[in-house]
Amino acid sequence: xxxxxxxxxxxxxxxxxxxxxxxxxxxxxxxxxxxxxxxxxxxxxxxxxxxxxxxxxxxxxxxxxxxxxxxxxxxxxxxxxxxxxxxxxxxxxxxxxxxxxxxxxxxxxxxxxxxxxxxxxxxxxxxxxxxxxxxxxxxxxxxxxxxxxxxxxxxxxxxxxxxxxxxxxxxxxxxxxxxxxxxxxxxxxxxxxxxxxxxxxxxxxxxxxxxxxxxxxxxxxxxxxxxxxxxxxxxxxxxxxxxxxxxxxxxxxxxxxxxxxxxxxxxxxxxxxx
Numbered sequence: 001x002x003x004x005x006x007x008x009x010x011x012x013x014x015x016x017x018x019x020x021x022x023x024x025x026x027x028x029x030x031x032x033x034x035x036x037x038x039x040x041x042x043x044x045x046x047x048x049x050x051x052x053x054x055x056x057x058x059x060x061x062x063x064x065x066x067x068x069x070x071x072x073x074x075x076x077x078x079x080x081x082x083x084x085x086x087x088x089x090x091x092x093x094x095x096x097x098x099x100x101x102x103x104x105x106x107x108x109x110x111x112x113x114x115x116x117x118x119x120x121x122x123x124x125x126x127x128x129x130x131x132x133x134x135x136x137x138x139x140x141x142x143x144x145x146x147x148x149x150x151x152x153x154x155x156x157x158x159x160x161x162x163x164x165x166x167x168x169x170x171x172x173x174x175x176x177x178x179x180x181x182x183x184x185x186x187x188x189x190x191x192x193x194x195x196x197x198x199x200x201x202x203x204x205x206x207x208x209x210x211x212x213x214x215x216x217x218x219x220x221x222x223x224x225x226x227x228x229x230x231x232x233x234x235x236x237x238x239x240x241x242x243x244x245x246x247x248x249x250x251x252x253x254x255x256x257x258x259x260x261x262x263x264x265x266x267x268x269x270x271x272x273x274x
Contacts, residue, residue: 019104020044022051024096024111025078031118032146033087040067040108042098043076049101051079055094057086057115067096087146089115117198121145121152125192125204126174131211133241134183141168141175141192141204148197156190158182158211168192183241185211215241226273234269 023041030036038053051067067079085092092115097107124142131137143152152168154177168175181188187210193203217240226232234249249269252258263269 017102017104018045019106020048020098020100022096022098022106022108024108026094026096026111030085030089030092030113030115032085032089032115033119034085035082036085036092038067038081038083038094038096039070040079040096040098041077042079044074044098044100047074047101048077049074049099049103051077051096051098053081053094053096055083055092057089057092060086085115087119090117090147091115117147117196118200119146119196120200120202121149121194121196123192123194123202123204125207131181131185131188131209132214133181133185133211134215135181136178137181137188138176138178139190139192142173143168143175143192143194145194145196150195150197150199152192152194154190154192156188158185158188168194181211183215186213186242187211213242217244228273230273232271232273234271236267238267 021043025039025041026037027039028036038055040051040053042048042051052064053067054062054064056062065081065083067081069077070080071078079098091112093110093112095108095110097105099105122144125140126142127139129138139154139156141152143149152175154166154168155163156166156179157163158181164179166177168177179188187208189206189208191204191206193201195201217238219236219238222235222237223233224235234251238244238247244264246262247264247266248260249263250258250260251271253274261269
């Protein structure tokens, strides 16, 4: 037989030249930031060795992961692999492959899936100033989104009066809106909301802030000229943008002691001149 390693009656080694088969049983829709499960159904005439999934997002780099046998055996098996979808992906591409013990392999065609953005914008209220009567008040927020912001809004009102809806103005990584506090306001309420390019909404809870009254009351003295031995009437008009809580009259004659009288609900007060 010369150098032939096998002779009559010898059992020849079996060479596996038959490729395994694979089916993509992946279901579901990928959503930003959430889990997604790849599933492959594979079978072989002899024995399967392993299965892999290759995937990538948009024009980004590829990822190659081994899949886990979740059911069946090495001749007929189901393989799965769970990933977390990238938060800023818009499309995902993938294909599945399987290899048998004879190093024969097969893969599925590349499949593309649109990634659905279901993550709402993130809003932070970073307003720091104190609202004051009759003055401007700037409301500031930082709004971020995994894909992109479409619109941002400010709803605000004073005390229990009518509500105003305004569009926030983008300014150097922040969203700002300047409003004018009425001179009569005691508090300002506002709520910030935003919508991303996938129509996901986010809203902050309503914030209520006391408006600081920094306006002085006004008083006008309309009193006449006093005459000795006669009655004298102090006459004055007073007003305030919010409310007058106290009003006092202080008077004295010559070098005599001072009189200090509470006259909150009065616009005049009568005395007798000696």
